[in-house]
Amino acid sequence: MRTIIKCMLKTQYLIILTMCFAQSVFSQSSGQVSGTITSTNGEPIAFANVIVKGTSIGTSADFDGNYTIDAAPDAIIVFSYIGFKTQEIPVNNRTIINVTMEDDIAALDEVIVVGYGTQKKEDLTSAIAVVKSDQIAKRQTTTVAESLQGLATGVNVRGGGRPGSEAKIEIRGLKNLQSTNPLYVIDGVITTANRDFNPNDIETIQILKDAAAAAIYGSRAANGVVIITTKKGKAGPMKIEASTKMSTTTMPRYDLVSKDEFVRLNNMAYDNAGYTRQDLNLDVNTDWQDVAFRTGFIQDHNVSFSGGGENSSYFVSANYFGNRGTVISTDFERMSFRVNTSGTKGIFTIGENVALSNSKTDEMSGNPLIDVYRLLPTIPIYDNENPGGYGYGKADVANTFAANPLAIADLSDATNQNFRIRGNVFAEIKPFSFLKYRLNLGYETSFDNYKYLRKEGNWALNQAYQRSYTNQNRAQWQNKLIENTLTFNKEFGKHSINVVAGTTYQKETYEQINGTKYNLIVNPTTGEYFEVLNSGDSPQTGGYKNEAVLISYLGRLEYNYDDRYLFNAVIRRDGSSRFSESNKWGSFPSLSLGWRINKESFFNVEAISDLKLRASYGELGSGNIGYYEYQGFINSFGAAVFGVDQEAIASATQVQLANNNLRWEVLKQTNIGFDLGLLDNRLQITSDYFIAKTEDVLFGFPILMTTGNDGGNPISNAAVIENKGFEFNVSYNQVVNDDFSFNASINFTTLNNKLVELGNGLNESIQGNTITRQGESVGMWYVLQTDGLFQNQDEINNYTNSQGQVIMPNAKPGDIRYKDINDDGQITTEDRAIVGSPWPDFEMGLNAGVNYKNFDFSMNWISSHGATVYNGFRSTVDRFDDDSNYRAGVQPWTPENPNTNFPRAEKGYGMNARGDTDRWLEDGSFARLKYIGVGYTVPKSILEKIGFSSARISISAQNIITITNYGGLDPEFNNSNIFQRGVDSGSFPNLKTYSLGLNFGF
C-alpha cells in the first residue's frame, strides 16, 4: 500500500503538471464543414465518427446522419463507423461534404486492441486472432475460454459440463510446464477470466498468439494473451437490451451390461479363480447412472442499458446465470453487475469499468463419473445396516470400494462462494494531438467462502469411522495494478510513428484463515447438523498469506512507411519478487515486420485485394511459479510423542528442498505468416508458421527420493521445450442480395511439441503411464505392449526369449501375451516402450452461417485427429481381477469361446488387468458439431407496433453430433495434468445442450 500511495502521489503530480499546459491546446482550427453521412442504400448512418485527420478534433453525426465539424480548408476529414469502410476526404475548400459509406464486409480496417494501444488490423505484424461478441453470445457457456472453442487457429480449448468448471485453454501448445492458462486482460486489468466473469459483457476478444504480440505484457504472457474489451455505451438515446437463454443439458451414458449378464460374468471370474462365488444380492437391480445423473438446466438472463452523449458514455448490465448440474447435488449460480462509463472534456478523458459478481457452487462430491461403473448393480441404494443408511460394497457380497454417489453427495458436501469486485479507473490527458498520457488504476478483489461438511456415516466399503466435522475457510484475494503510459503518435509525410512507454506495478495478495471442528451437534428439530464453527470439539485453526510484486518497464515503437513497410519493436523489463535477489530482473525484446505487397506500385493483380507478409521474433520472460519458491522453509507442523504422559511435543525441520538460483524462464518465438485477401476481400486467407522454444522451463520435476525431499518437488530451471506449428484460416463471405448472404470459414492447426532437454541430470520423467523424454513430445505413452492372447498351453511354453527362457510360465490359455521388449525372459516395467502420442496431428474448426431474410443459421464443427488416449473407463470395467460393473457386449475368452480378443476373466489375477499396457489406449480422433442454431429476427414493421426496436428468437443445440471411434464417454475430455493430457479417467463430459434464446431491444 505504501508504494501505491507513493505512485499515486507522483501520478497526481504529473497530472497537475500537464494540466498547466492544457489551456493552450484548444482552438487551433478554422472553417466549418457539415454534411450528411449515408450508407449505400441511402439510409443515414447515425453517430458515425468524423475526425479531422492528424488532430484531436472529432465529432459524431446525429441521429439523422448530419454532422458539423471545424476543419481547415486544406484538412482531411476521416469518416468511420463500425461495419463501414473508413473514408478519408480532403476538404478542398468545401463547406459541405456529403458522404456515402460502403459496407465493410472484410472489416480490414478493424481496430485491434494490442495492449497499451490499438492498431488497425491491416497494420498488424504479429499473430493476433479476433473473436467477436456475436460469435460468443450464441453459445451457452460458463466461462470465456469455452466460448473460444473452434473459433480461432492455434487455440485449443477443452471444457467439461460440470457446473462452475473452468475450461482449459492452451494457445499454441504446451510451452511451459506450470500452467497453460493465458494471461487475461479485461479492459486493461491483468486478471483471470474465471467463472465470475459474465461473458455477455464482452464486446470483442483479441488473442495475442506470438511472442511479438504478447511481448508488451512481458512475464505471464508466455502462454499468450486474451484481451477482453467489455461493451461500452454509444452516443445516442438509451438503449435497453434484454436477453434470456434457457437450456437443458443431458449427460452421455456408459453402456453397461444388464444385471443378468453381470451376474454371469462375475460368477465366471470367481469360478475361473477357484474362489467361492460372491453372495450377490439378486433381488436388487440398481441403475447407478439413474441414481447419480439427472437432466440439467441452465438459465442465463441478461439486461443492459447503454447510451451516451457527445462526450460521455455509459453501459450498465446485470446478469443471472444458474446451472443446475447433471450430477446430483451440483449447482452453480452467478449474479453479476457491471457499470462502464467514460467522459471527455477537452484534453481529459476519464472512465471506469467495474463489475461486481457473486458466485456460488455446490461442488461435486467424490467422482460419480467413476463410481457409477465401479458400483455393482446388485448393491441397493439404501441399506439400513450401514452407518448412514446407504448401500455400498460388502465383503463377499459385493466386493467393490466404489462410493455410493447419493451417499457421498449427502454425507460429504462442499460449497464455494466468491464475491468479486473487478474494475479499473483510468484518466487520459492529451496535451497535444500526438501525445497521450494515461494512468490506469486496476483493482480486483474476491472474498472467498468455502465450507465443507462431513456428516457421520459411510459411502463405501471399508471406510474407517469418521467423526462429523466441518472445515471452512475465508479468504481474500487482491490484485492491485498501477500503470502509467505515454503514447506518442505522429505522421511525418509517409512516415507514421507510434511510441508507447510506460511503467506498471502489480501486487497480488492472498490471505486465508481456516478452521475445523469435529463432532458437530445435530439439531433435534431439523435433523441437520449445526454447521457453523460454533458447536463441536477438537478445534483446529490455520491460515496463511501470500504476496507477490511485479514491477515492469515497457516500451514499444511502431513505424509505418507509406502503409507498405511495417515495423514494430517492443522491450520490456520485468522485476519479480518470486526470484532470488540476483535473478529478479529480466529484459525481453521483440521485433516484428510486415510488408503490404499490394500497396506496392509494381503490384497490380486485380484479384488480390490484400497481401501482407509478416515476420516476428520475440522473447518473453515467464515466472509462473509459487510465491516463495527460491527459499527453503521450516515446517513446524510436526510433533513427536514422549514421556510417561505420552505428550505430543512440537517438532520442526526443513521438509521441502528449494533451489536458491531460480531465474526467469524465457520463451523465444519466431513467427512468419501472411494475410491474403481475394475477390474484394470476400475470400480471406491467413496463415502462420511458428517455432516457440522455451528455455529454462520452470518446473518441479521429481528429484531423487534419496534427497529426502517431500512436500512437492522443488522448482528448478529444468527443461527446454519446443513447439512448432502451422495455422491456416480461410474464410469466405458473400452478400448475394439484401435477403441472402452467407459465410464460411475453416481453420486448421498443427502442433509439434518436443522436449529438447531435461535438466537436473534427468534423462526422462515417468508419470503414470507416460514418459517425458528428451527428443519426444511431453507425456508420450509408455506402456507394455500386448500381443494377442495365448490360445493354449503350447503357445505359452513356446513363448520364449532369445535364450529360450519361457517368458510367461505362469500364464494360462486365454491370458494376454505381453512383449518382452528387453528380452530378459520376464515381463516387468522395464518392458515398457513408447507406443503413441497424446498429441493430435491436427485440429480443425469449421464455421458456417447463412442469412436469409429474417432468418439466420449458423453452425460450428470442431475436430481433432490422431491423438492416442487412455480409456480409463474401459481400464476399470474390463479388468475382472477386481469387481466392477462391466461393459455391454464383452465376451471374455473361454475354451468354448476362443475367438475373442478379450482375455480370460479371473478374479484377483492381475496380469490381465494391468493398467500400464496398450490395451487401454485408443484413437481419440473425433469430429463434433459443437454448435448449431437458427434465429429469427422479428421484422421492424411488427416491432414498431409494440414499441420494441429489435427482437430475435433463437433455438440452438450444442454437442449433439459426435463422430468418433473412442469408447469412453467423451473424446473431448480435459485432463489438467500436463503429463497425462491423454488420460480420460472420470473426466466430466461435454453435455448435450438444447437452448432457447430471446433477445429484445427497446
Added chain:
Amino acid sequence: MKHLKIILVSFSFLYLLSACNKDELDLASPNDLTTVQYWKTPSDAEKGVNSIYAMFYKDGLWARWIYFRLDLTSDEGFSQSPWTELADWTKFNYVNYDFWEGNSVTWRDTYKAAFRANQVLAYVPNIEFEDNVRKSQIIAEAKFLRALHYYYAAILWENVPLVLEPSSPEDLPAQNTQEEVFAQIESDLNDAFNDLPLEWDNFNIGRPTKGAVKAILAKMYMQEHRWQDAKLALEFLISGQGAIYSLVDNFEDNFTDNNENNSESVFEIQFGDQRLGGTGEGADAAVSSQRAQFFAPRNIGWSDGQARYWLVDAFKQEANMQGGIDERLKYSLFYADSNTDFGTLTYGRNWEWGAEETWFKKGSRSYYRTNEDYYSQVNWRLVRYADILLRYAEVLNELDMTADAYQYVDMVRARSNMAPLATAYPQIGNNHDQFLDRLKIERVLELCGESVRWEDLKRWGDLDTQASIDEIITRDPDFNNFVIGKNNRLPIPLSEVQNNPNLNQNPNY
C-alpha cells in the same frame, strides 16, 4: 513554449519511471521461518531432533507400510487384499518397481528420516548451548535414529546409498554395499552410545538409551554373523552396566497401551492419538499407528494383511506346565477357536471368518474396542527384552556355548508358564543345529507379528538354499515365487535407478 512543454512532460514521465520502489520486490514469506533463520537456538535443536522421531508416524515407515514388508513378506503373514498390486508385493510378485505403497514410499521415508538426522548433525554442533550435555545428547539421538533407519533399509534393500549430509535437489548419491551401510551404522551407534543416558527422565521417555543402542548394534552384528561382537553388545543389557531390564509378568503388557515403556521395553516407538491429521506434513499431522486398521479382520479393519495359520498350530504343539494351551497364542493371534480356547472374542464379535483364517493381534485394540481407526495410540515395542534374551541364546549357541544358552530361553518360556527347554525337549542337548531349530520356533512363539521374522530368515540363511525355501513353502506358498539371490532383497525403486547414474539396480532385478 511548445518545446518546454514536451521537455517537462518527458521529464515528469522519467520521474515516474523510477516511481515504484524496487525494494518492494524483496518479499519474505509471512508464513514460515526460512532455513537461514533456523538452527540458531537450543530450542531449534530440540524441535529439529524431534522431527526425526516424527518420521516413525509416516506411512512408509512405522505407521503403516513397513509392516507389510517385514511381517507379510515373511512366512508369518500374507495378503488377500483385493488391491491386487498390494497383495502381489507380499508374494515376491514385483512387477512395477515404482509401486508406491509397496516400495517407493518406504524408501522415500527412510531418506526423509536421514535428511532430518543429517540436518541435526550438520547444524546443531554450531548452536551455542548452556547445557552441553543436552547438546551432545541431541547429536547422539540423531545418530541413533539415522542408524536405525539405515538398519531397516539394509534389511530391505541391502545396497542403499548412504546420505550423511543435508541434501540438495541435484544430489546423486553413490551406492553403498550392505557392509558399508553396516559399518556406518556401527560407527553412528558407537558415537551415540557415549552420549546417551542409561535411562531418561519422565518427560523424555521414548528417546534412545544406551541399552537401545546396544540392542540395535547387536541386531546388526548378528545379521553380519559377528557373534562375538553381538555377544558383548547383548551382555551390556543382560549382565553389564545396562542390565536394568526384566520381563514383565503379563505377556499382554507388551502389546497394549496399559503398561507402556515398561521394564521389558528396550526401544519403543511412541504413538499417540492427540492429533487427527494425515501421515504427511500438514498441520495436525498424526502421531499414530495404522497397523491395526490395516491388519484387523475383514469388516473391522481393512484386512490387507493377515497371518498364516501354521502359527496357530505352532502354539498348539506344546502344552504349558498346567497342560493348557500356550497363553501367548491368546495375545498373538485372532483365530477361530479363541473363544473356545480362552474365552476371548474378536473385537467383541464371535468368529465370523474362515475356520483356517487368522490375523495378527499384537498392537490391536480388541482388548477394549470393537473397531479400529487410523489413530492407534498403542506404542510399538521395536525391541523388547525377551527378544534380547533369545538373541543372546542364539549368539551363545553360535559360539558353541549352547549349554549356557538354555537359561535365557527358559527365562522367556517361564514367563509364559512353559517348562524349561531341557525338560520339554531333552533330545536337543548341546547339538547346535537342533538348538537353533528349536530357537527358531521359540522366536516365533514369543515374537510372531513383531516384525522380526524377515531379518531372522535372512540371518539364518533360510533364504539361501532351495531346500529351506521348499520348507518355507509348506508354511507360506507365496514362497513359490521366491527366487534365491534375487528376492532376498527388494528391488530399488526404478525411478531412482534410472535417474541416478551412481545407483545400480539390485542383482537379478
